Amino acid sequence: MVMNRDDIFSKIQEVLDDALGVDEDEVTPEASLTADLGAESIDFLDIVFRIEKTFDVKISQGELFPENLVDNEEWVSDGKLTDAGLVMLKGRMAHVEFDSFEGGDRSISKLGDAITVNSLVNFVELKLAG
């Protein structure tokens, strides 16, 4: 069966319902995983595991959520994402819309806020398309 975007969204709602204990109606496309749905770091691992199982895909470390950025001075300086870091992230994570980051607060601690329910749907859509 070929899944369309609505099917993927519906399954992502179930994943987030199970992983975060949120109600499905809170899981809107624009909802940020951290700022709106209260996800913490371990929840990201939980979400990765559940997406792998639900959609029968294999997700590599750092593929869905950014990891180990702070170790690289070229990407992060004074706790903020550099231009080079932003270019790298946009290239590596086509599923996330980093627009709000572009001209706004680039604190690395705010990076999680950019990851929305839509980011997950985009990711699965790209992943299933191969």
Place this chain on the structure above:
Amino acid sequence: MRWLWIDRIIDHEPNKRLVAIKNVSLAEEHLHDYIVDGQVVMPASLLIEGMAQTAGILVGTTSGFKEKVILAKITRATFDSDVTAGDTVRYDATIDRIDELGAATSGTVDKRVAGGDAWERIGRIELMFSHLDNNMAGTEFPEHNFVFSDNFRMILDASGLGEFICN
């Protein structure tokens, strides 16, 4: 000493499943502070701890206990019935997914009432464990945060699983 909330491991399928039991006794002083409808009851939080120890050992054996395993999340825990003194609790934990960052486990909790033969399903618990060395290298955490410490060797040895500890 960290409290042990399981008495014995009774089944182990390496990298997959581990089953442990606990005999609940009135000698446990905490029971005397937790009385529901005139009966002492084992708090649900301690049933979760028992599962965390069962599943934590299971996760630990996959790496010969080289990784520091920490309980990172109680994803879900539901209970249908209370456990009281004289009952035996059985924790049956399964690894759903594991990688270098952590593990997700799910499991069932059963009880056998005093003098009974049959096991009754009383709960289900899903947990997440984090492999600390891979997630927060260099950060120091108090030893009591870890799911297993030296005194767990006693249970492992008594249950014939000492071979899974890498020295």
